[in-house]
Every structure is written in structure tokens, then in C-alpha cells.
Amino acid sequence: MGKKYIEAAKLIEADKLYSPKEAVELVKKTNTTKFDATVEVAFRLGVNPKYPDQQVRGAMVLPHGTGKSKKVLVFAKGPKIQEAEGAGADYVGGEELVNKIKDGWMDFEVCIATPDMMGLVGRLGKILGPRGLMPNPKVGTVTMDVAKAVKESKAGKIQYRTDKAGNVQCPIGKASFTEEQLLENYIALAETLVKVKPSGAKGQYMKTITMSCTMGPGVPVDVLKATSNK
Numbered sequence: 001m002g003k004k005y006i007e008a009a010k011l012i013e014a015d016k017l018y019s020p021k022e023a024v025e026l027v028k029k030t031n032t033t034k035f036d037a038t039v040e041v042a043f044r045l046g047v048n049p050k051y052p053d054q055q056v057r058g059a060m061v062l063p064h065g066t067g068k069s070k071k072v073l074v075f076a077k078g079p080k081i082q083e084a085e086g087a088g089a090d091y092v093g094g095e096e097l098v099n100k101i102k103d104g105w106m107d108f109e110v111c112i113a114t115p116d117m118m119g120l121v122g123r124l125g126k127i128l129g130p131r132g133l134m135p136n137p138k139v140g141t142v143t144m145d146v147a148k149a150v151k152e153s154k155a156g157k158i159q160y161r162t163d164k165a166g167n168v169q170c171p172i173g174k175a176s177f178t179e180e181q182l183l184e185n186y187i188a189l190a191e192t193l194v195k196v197k198p199s200g201a202k203g204q205y206m207k208t209i210t211m212s213c214t215m216g217p218g219v220p221v222d223v224l225k226a227t228s229n230k
């Protein structure tokens with residue numbers, strides 16, 4: 001660990017749990033990078049994702065976005081091509097994009113498809129699936145309303161999903177955001193995770209919450225104040 005990290009970590013009191021507002025303030029103070037670092041939150045949930053009724057997955061648009069405009073690819077045909085292009089999609093097409101991806105091209109961060117293109121996109125399952133890029137109706141990336149999907153992705157739509165250990169990790173903005181913007185983004189995410197609590201989850205749902213900047217120390221958030229704006 002570098003000197004800057006060690007000095008930043010000293011600002012975090014041992015064994016103390018911070019309110020979301022306090023955590024946001026500390027995360028900005030403990031940012032040690034020269035670039036505009038990403039602020040992330042990791043939730044450890046009391047779920048076992050291997051059971052279908054305990055999986056947590058979805059998408060949402062943060063109130064203030066993520067501070068990053070993502071490259072969006074859309075699989076569409078006919079009038080939907082113009083609709084996607086008009087909404088700001090970076091790449092739009094069909095068979096030619098499938099072949100390009102099969103050849104190793106991956107210059108995009110969001111993949112959207114109309115339902116009638118999924119037969120074609122399905123050929124890319126082994127490539128897109130492991131990268132979390134496979135279009136899915138559960139997160140709004142398989143839709144006929146491609147304009148809305150593209151605009152939301154560009155505006156800061158994030159996807160959340162439990163990993164094998166039951167953790168959900170998402171960006172909530174940049175270090176350059178104001179404390180108010182980061183707090184509002186965090187609260188929106190925390191409230192969403194509470195609302196989508198799986199029916200099969202038993203006992204304590206939110207186990208731990210940790211907020212941090214890229215390459216910075218983690219700030220523990222009090223789970224009893226998980227959705228508090230104070």
C-alpha cells in the first residue's frame with residue numbers, strides 16, 4: 001500500500017460504522033488519485049444466489065448519473081435502426097456486428113436488442129454472457145423501445161446483480177460530484193435494493209455496506225442507517 005493510501009486510511013476510525021452522509025464526506029476526503037476517481041458501493045446481502053428465489057438483479061437510472069457516458073451497441077432492423085441512432089447509440093446493426101464481435105471486437109459497454117433480434121444475438125451468448133453484456137429483458141436491454149433504453153444507458157443507468165457470494169457492487173458517481181449528488185445516488189440505489197429484496201431471503205438482508213473511491217480505502221456504512229440521508 002502506498003503512503004497516500006495509508007494516510008487516507010488513518011481518517012477512518014477503526015470499528016466505527018458511518019452514516020451514509022458521513023461516508024460520502026469521508027470517501028471524498030480519502031480520494032488519493034489524480035484522475036476523477038469512481039465512487040463505488042458494495043453491499044453484502046444475506047442471500048444465496050444459487051437459489052432462484054434469492055437472486056437480486058435489475059437496473060436503474062441514478063438521479064445524477066454515473067459521470068461516465070457509456071458506448072452503446074444496439075441490435076435492430078428496419079425503422080428501429082433509425083430510432084436507435086437518433087437516440088445516440090454508438091453502433092447499430094445486425095449480422096455484421098455479430099461477426100465483428102465473433103472476431104474479437106468489444107468496443108462497447110452496453111448491449112441492447114429488440115426481441116426479434118435475439119435469435120441472432122443468441123449466437124454470442126458465450127462471449128457476451130460472461131462479460132455481463134448479454135441483452136436481458138429483466139434489466140431493460142431487450143425491448144422494442146430502443147430509444148428509451150439508449151437514452152437511459154447514456155444518462156447513467158446502472159445494472160446491479162449479486163455475485164456468487166451474494167455481493168452487489170455498483171458505481172454511484174465520481175469523486176468530482178458534490179456530496180449531495182453522491183448521497184442522493186447512494187440513497188436511490190440502497191432504496192432500490194431494499195425494494196427488490198427476494199422472497200426467499202431470510203434473516204438479516206443487508207449484512208455490510210462499504211463505500212470507496214478507486215484505489216482508496218473502504219468506508220463502512222451502518223446498515224441500520226442504510227437508506228438514511230443523514
